[in-house]
Amino acid sequence: MSVAVNPLQRALIEKAGHDNGFEHVLPALGNTVILASARHRSRAAMVPMAGGVEVRLQPASPALVSELLRSFRPWAGVDGEFCVPTLADLSTLLRRAASLSQALPNQAVHDYHTAVTQALADLPSGSGRTEVERLVRQRVGQDRFREALLIYWGGACAVTGITVAETLRASHAKPWAQCVDDVERLDSFNGFLLAAHLDALFDRFLISFNDDGHLLIAGRISQNDQHRLGIHSGMTLRWLANEHRPYLRWHRERFLLSA
Template sequence: MTPLQRALVEKAGNDHGFEYVLPANDHTVKLASARHRVQVCISAIDGQYTLSFTSPASTLLSAELARSLPALRRSADSFVAPDQVALTQVLRRAAELAHALPNQAVRDFEASLTQELTQLPEELKNTEVERLVRQRIGQQAFRSAMVDYWDGACAVTGIALSEVLRASHAKPWAACDSDTERLDVFNGFLLSANLDALFDRFLISFSDAGTLLLSPRITPDTQARLGLTQPLCLRWLAEEHQPYLNYHRNRFGALM
């Protein structure tokens, strides 16, 4: 790798979620971050960049990267970026997924919670105040992971106006058995406000194929007013969504 290529790779990493340069050999650049646990080793051959990722969820990360960037060529367990523009796209998306995929949201939640609880007066610990603090920080971590995973756009409509997007749980916060479930990015979808309100009340759900299911309680007139007359479908649906979606669909069916 030439000095210019090395400098360009390091800058691309710093600008797109991999701010640390780790020791490596003369032929590669190894990048990491203090904000997530994914590392990437990059080599340059004939103007192309080969990226190999390591993380606690390497298989899941690779699958999601392949889905997000279908035009990207794969070589064994690596991704090949044909130019500098593609290199930055891969690094940016990998960093987003690193923040979103299990269990980074749990780690972020625990770190933020520890910091905030140290500032909480002793008499308020183990009270309703602490419970509300936990819920607020957890919901913030969940929303952040959702925004990263869905690339800042509604999982159905693709609307990218952040002010109207909501992080919707499939298995509700109160029904979850652990913080791992509550903060799992696959436990729900990033939805526009009207879809979120319906999903939260089990008035809509999604099939195994991701198509929108409507409760008969939503009349044709209401469907038209809500913009639900056209067939709608999730932009994608991972296998890891299915257990939570099954829970939601059972609740949806029980209210029909």
């Protein structure tokens, strides 16, 4: 049951949003507080309840709610609503929602196009510009892809959980050159954040994953080398979303050809 929101409650909810990726307050009626951001296109409508705060998300990506359920299922209600018991819990939910909103399609593509436009505007005119533009697009795209995967996987390897950023690589399942458009290239589901040795193997189709996330290892990697590499068939992805599976199937077909 909703309760009347007093000025202090409203101020605290707005501050939780401002501090956690929802810095704009939009006009709303009654007890509802609606928050948005200039950095992503998701919105959050909040209503104080007797047992906490009800959060109704208007996600920029259809995958947002299902990804939040991975971490916040105990607070989940119906139709993508979450009922959080405290302001600290509200801050945690909003922070993850804002981060994912910047990492999931198609916000990463929007940010990529903006960054490319700015980078190209700084280029001098003249011969060779076409090749330079191609390199700029690829560099900016790879940077954006890495940022998206770092956010999505919480800064940890998708298999081992290693959190040393210098050792982590953004691995495409369907390589940049094989993608049909920028949506595929920048799709955070088209790849995994992997430790460097796993990235090298994944990039060369020497390992892959099945539809349950279990590691597949090419037969030409001997047991001794598997041991030295620290890999084994019992390893799995920390989680796997449905949106990963079409890209993984593409990768697995190439893996089976090279295995």
